[in-house]
Amino acid sequence: MTWTQAHIPWDDFKPDQVNPTIVPIVKTAALIEANSASYVAYLQNVFSAERNIAKAIDVWGQQEYQHGLTLGRWAALADPSFSFFHNLDFFRKGYQIPAYEAGSTRGSPVGELLARCVVEAGTTSFYTALYEQTSEPCLKQICLLIAQDEQSHYRLFRALTAKYYYAEYDAMPIWDKIKTVVGRATETDDDEIAYAYYSAHDRHLHSGEVPYDREKCSKLYFSRIYRLYQKKHIELLVRLMVQTIGKTPNSPVTTVCSTLTWGMWSLKKYASWSLNH
Secondary structure: OOOOHHHOOHHHOOHHHOOOOOHHHHHHHHHHHHOHHHHHHHHHHHOOOOHHHHHHHHHHHHHHHHHHHHHHHHHHHHOOOOOHHHHHHHHHHHOOOOOOOOOOOOOOHHHHHHHHHHHHHHHHHHHHHHHHHOOOHHHHHHHHHHHHHHHHHHHHHHHHHHHHOHHHHHHOOHHHHHHHHHHHHOOOOOHHHHHHHHHOOOHHHHHOOOOOOHHHHHHHHHHHHHHHOOHHHHHHHHHHHHHHOOOOOOOHHHHHHHHHHHHHHHHHHHHOHHHHO
């Protein structure tokens, strides 16, 4: 581990600098990050033939879990009614990643590594945006450290691809790479994020008065995310995704993709503006 919770200035926590619109995002991220054990088991099954990759995945999972614990601790400071482990247990009981005994859902180990790069690119941009949008000292330090970890994870999965699957990656048609990358990037309508957002809210855990509505929870979550990002965060995300398919990140194509992506992001941002008002 490069850092622990001891590196966070907890005594400097400033309740008056907590942005209430960010708290639900942090709670949701805490549950998803802390649920890393399921993904560790899945990925170790995919890469069972490569012992060194399995070891790297184990370390990755430990760091992801630490992210969840740290975000959960901050969320409990920001909202004392939030019981992290209780909510995490609720989330785990209601959501499990599908078991694929045959191997990767991406069709191959190299496809799986590309998909992991996309996830780490997304979390790098997410925590960078969160870092820049909060003034609360503890959360700011947490997001900085996690963003650095996520970028390191992105480099890890790229390095594993180059070391163990270079021939397969090199032989993979560019359109298959694009399909894998774009496909993983657009997988935002599944249950994980929506159910984590639902599980992060205490009001229904005891009363049962608010049933789970995936579409509603997803819209509420992303309406907050759309407002969190600035154009530079989308540009960071696109650059990392372009690198994932083996292309130069500082190219005219990247600029065009960033502009188009930001345009679509802005439309969704304004379309969802009324959801949390």
